[in-house]
Amino acid sequence: MIKERLNELQQISLRVREHIIHMSGNGGCFIGASLSCADLTVYLYNEFLNLTKENLKDENRDYLFLSKGHDVPALYGTYVELGWLEKERLQNHLKTNDFIYWHPNRNIPGIEFHSGSLGHNISVAAGVALDCKLKGIKNKIVVIVGDGECNEGSMWEALLVANAYKLDNLLVVVDRNQFQANFPTEELIPLNPFDKKFEAFGCSVKMIDGHNFESMEKAFTQFPFSEGKVSVIIAETVRGKGLPSIEKRADRWFVNFKQEEVKQLIQELHGEAKATLTSETIVAR
């Protein structure tokens, strides 16, 4: 990846993170998961997917499904930077006059399907992938899932079926931020050896640094990894990435920060003074 482009993507990511942080006040959002997958959504929409504002309804387009729907602020932020969503609309977060809330829905241009209930969108994406295969369309169907989401049996069931029908136009990206709602995954329901599990279900797997665009490019450009197999990218990420005061914190899953804290977090994102957070932890699950 040329240095200028790398720098551009990093700048876009920084702005997407600003949008996410702004959404963590006035009702709050799932900030930790949103920040962990922000670099992935920036890379996917800017570099990987054949998706533009003009082709969002084209039947030959690529698809992205956000199965771990609670990190939708990362999508909203990415869409603002792409020019698909007016920045002012983010002010409508959680307002009844718009459709911007804690989970994705198809009223927002770019969002292919609603999610929020975990373990659904691999099977939905497999349906899309099957139709595209049957029609001979050479497109990519991407699903972002969470590592905690991999507790759900329906995920693995869908992978069994997708591999049985050789849906190699399907790419599952795991946001491996090491946390589920309240606990580190390995403390509650261990997933390791994670890549071996996907391989055992018939997938072809690559591991990447989910915050490094060059690492992403190296893996994503090899898609599909093996003929006849679902490709899986396990992206090692950090919950709350970019904000040291909330990074890797089990108690900063869902937050509703005060405006003063939001201001401090924006400064922290830009490497200025670390924020002093006093808002209480919200246990939403």
Added chain:
Amino acid sequence: MTYEELLIELISKDNKYFVMTSENRAAMRGITTQIKNNFIDTGITEQTMIGMAAGLALRGRVPIVHALATFLTMRAFEFIRTDVGIGNLPVKIMGSVAGFLSDGNGPTHQAIEDVSIMRGIPNVNVFCPADIEDFNICIRKVLEHPSPFYIRYLNLQPVVQHTAFEIGKAEIFGDGKDVAILVYGMLFAQAFKAKQILESKGFTVRLINMRCLKPIDEETILSTIEDCKLIVTLEDHFITGGLNTILAEILMKNKKTANVLPIALMNKWFKPALLNDVLEYEGFTGIQIAQKIEMAIS
């Protein structure tokens, strides 16, 4: 025309129709090769099948999914509710061996709350034909309708000649005023027997094959409660949430009351056995239904 012939015809005319099963091929066993480009067997995976059906529907397909009614409506309930219901996608959900038709399988296989839970999902309609002829007459309109449908699929031979169908319209036999039997699904044949027995004893009977439980034919129900002295709701379904509840909802909504005899499964699973023995044991044969109605009238 058989169901298999209908599927072949629909697919040959419009590529949007897509047949799916989670390894329950009874309804389409003979045509899987013929429709192979519009067919998938997802294995024993009701949830994945529904999720994939939603994905196919997003691509403009009309998936017709098949599985045993219990596993389809209950194992995959949240997928139907969340992917098909919220999405309002035209997925047609064919549940087989619903109600008493699971005969000897036991409670694990008894779909006797299926109407209740399916009709509770916004956008999802419910169609329960009386027999294979009724199914064949109606199913084309159900498949062509833009909304999701749950269907109690069945393959029983008819005891009457059925009439043309409109979505949300019941089929009425007779204009009797002593008793009206509201029924859906396989019990229609027993209700028809009960009608004949009661009529031989001098009662006048109106038999109403509901066909759709949602949208419900409210107009027919309202005129029936005006006309008839006794209203019977007959269903191989728990008393909660099915036709008896639907009638109660209509009565309340219209500030009406009626003399109602519910014949349903009263909060218990039925005795597993061969179908005719189940009907006898549980008191759902035509003769037993007629006796219950006669007692209620007198």
